[in-house]
Amino acid sequence: MNPEILPDIPRAFTALAEWSACMVYILLMRKRLPRVPLVLAMAGSLAALFGIHVLADAMPVEFWVPGMALAVAAMYGFIVLCADISPREAGDLVARAFVLAELVASLEWQLHVFFFHDQTGTPWQILPLAVIYASAFPLAWWLERRHFPRDQHVPITNRALVAVAAVASVTFLMSNLSFVASNTPFSSRLGPEVLYIRTLVDLCGFVMLFALRGQLLELQRSVEVAAVSMMLRNQQERYLQSKHDIDVVNSKYHDLKHYIHAIRAEADPEARAGYVDQLESSIRGYETSALETGSPVLDTILASKIRQAERSSVTLTCVADGNAVAFMDPMDLVTIVGNAIDNAIEATSSLRTPEQRLVRLAIYRQGEFAMLRFENYFEGSVDVVDGLPRTTKARALQHGYGLKNMRETAERYGGSLTARAEEDWFVVRTLIPVPEASPVDAAST
Secondary structure, X not given: OOOOOOOOOOHHHHHHXXXXXXXXXXXXXXXXXXXXXXXXXXXXXXXXXXXXXXXXXXXXXXXXXXXXXXXXXXXXXHHXXXXXXXXXXHHHHHHHHHHHHHHHHHHHHHHHHHHHOOOOOXXXXXXXXXXXXXXXXXXXXXXXXXXXXXXXXXXXXXXXXXXXXXXXXXXXXXXXXXXXXXXXXXXXXXXXXHHHHHHHHHHHHHXXXXXXXXXXXXXHHHHXXXXXXXXXXXXXXXXXXXXXXXXXXXXXXXXXXXXXXXXXXXXXXXXXXXXXXXXXXXXXXXXXXXXXXXXXXXXXXXXXXXXXXXXXXXXXXXXXXXXXXXXXXHHHHHHHHHHHHHHHHHHHHOOOOHHHOEEEEEEEEEOOEEEEEEEEEOOOOOOEEOOEEOOOOXXXXXXXXXXXXXXXXXXXXXXXXXXXXXXXXXXXXXXXXOOOOOHXXXXXX
């Protein structure tokens, strides 16, 4: 530091600012620890940051940058310990917390020097510290909370992490340049201007990070809307195509009877048996059109999915009461059933053992609710995010919306969706209340 300009922020103030900034972002995220261990981790992290800054203050000025790097590492460990996030997400939060801590600490010290000059160790210096810290960090939490929605996971890419780290690094270096070297084109030699420049640069850095997070969230939402729209269009097209195929099969029914009579009239037994085998082979896979669950829409969906499962060498078994979901809009039923079976078929089709490629479906009335239960054979563990499994596909921004869209559809009816691994099965349960005047009640009377 350059002692000819102004005394720098007390290390205890900096440690408290860094800890408070970490707390702002930890409170915005899901917690990794239960309440009591979480409180202990918070208290231990505060003590660790104080210790690091006290140690750095006792070292020569040449070790100032390594000391700050050690403090940043402690902030990273604090966030990783308390928040249930990935390493890249932790890096993003550390950069934001560091810039926020620098901004609030600089603002507080600037006001302290203006009103109290360089007086330290007096009871009055606690007043601006308490007022500014108690106001600035809750305000930052209030501003940032809309950028960290609890019901939406925003993955941090390598490019986004590099951008955030670059903004934080440049902000820190430029804001403290005058304290390290006064003989540069970007340094100030006047004490009050040094403090003002540092606060202004830190504010600009915080605003840039705030804007970057907003852009990332908007990008995530636009990608999600596009993915959900495409998924719904694909489901609708599959449903219409399946309905068309079944209508074609049904229209051929009478012609098939004539074909069968012609085969029976064949005198050669071997030729007749061959014709029968060819006819049976040609209509195999269309027998599912005869499904009668009580819901034409559900019949069409299941007929299509059974053929899709056969093409993927997956065994799909279903027990479905179409009357239980007769109150649902056809496209909502397509969204829930179609997505669930698509996910199950995709998950099991890659299994090496054919006996494990199993998918089970059950739709039935359970009291005043309609239960839609989907199961597929599953081995491994599930990383749950916002109550739903995290997608395992490489491009997370473009996947993982099937279950989320299913849950939103169920919630529109006042229902719920749960997804979890149970022993060797992955189970998705959708529970939807049946309206009092629904066709289910009429059918049961």
